[in-house]
Amino acid sequence: MAKIVILTGAGISAESGLGTFRDKDGLWTKYDLNEVATPEGFAANPALVHEFYNARRKNCVEATPNAAHAALARLEQALPKGEVIIVTQNVDDLHERAGSRAVLHMHGELAGALCAACDHRWPAPAVMAPADPCPACGDPATRPDIVWFGEYPYHMETIWDLLRGCDLFVSIGTSGNVYPAAAFVQDAxxxxADTLELNLEPSAGVxxxxxxxFGPATDIVPAWVDEVLSRR
Structure with missing residues (x-):
């Protein structure tokens, strides 16, 4: 059982150039979330949804992991296998590109495609379109493998078990407004478990x-990791 469970949110990737919901001039401000991040929006206008996620996928590919991602990878590699687990709300792959291996994506991944007809999953191409056929069933019902508002996050049973068995729960770069992740600290x-928030500013659940x-993730996350490893 993992001893340290780390929840990461948009704040850890913001310094890599991937915006949060609240960025004033970010990609999110150009779209209505009800139209691009809900099953109903996809049913009404799949072309718009694909346009949005194609742009997000491009942004992700062009981004690079920052010092916070690298520090968490260093922590995992320095401790015995399985002692550190990252549960991320992010759909980017910056944790993996930084070297982390024990990562659970509770909201899916931009790098994945999902068939809405048969639930088949496969690696997403750079550009997706409504007419793309599913490689398994052939149905033109492909969508990003992303958990949208109103859908149940992935890996939840595993996550609850991890929270109830860990020694330390750390939340990094999350707003504390989105459930069920907002309740993780209470469960741990x-x-x-001991609990720690690392954030640019206090979250709703601080x-x-x-x-x-508090401070930029690229400052406070490496400093915390250094502190943890100095005690080992």
């Missing part, structure tokens, strides 16, 4: 953490 705390540190 009830199970007896009072639920035993400790909180």
């Amino acid at each position: 705390d009830r199970a007896g 009072s639920d953490f035993a400790e909180a540190r």
Whole structure:
């Protein structure tokens, strides 16, 4: 069982150039989330949804991991296998590109495609379109393998088990507004884990953490990792 469970959100990738929902001039501001991030939006206008995720996929490919991603990879590699697990709300692959291997993507991945007809999954091409056939069933029902608003996140049973068995839960770069992730700290705390928030500014749930540190992720995450490893 993992001893350290780390939840990461958009804030850890922001310094790599991948915007958050709240960026004033980011990609998100150019679209209505109800139209591009819900099953209903996809049913109404799949071309618009693919346009949005094609742009996000391009942004992701052009981004590079930052010092915070690298620090978490260093932490995982320095400790015995399985002691550090990253649960990420992000759909980018920056954790993996930085060297992390134990990563659970609870909201899916930009690099994945999903057939809405038969649930087959495969690596997404750079550009997807509504007419793309599923390689398994042939149905033109391909969509990004992303968990949209109103859909149930991936890996939840595994995540709850990890939270209830860890010694330390750390939340990095999350707003604390989106459930079920916003409740992770409470679940870990009830199970007896220590809890820590690392964030640019206090989240909505900061009072639920035993400790909180604020600043850019590229500063505070490497500093925390150095601190943890110095005690080993």
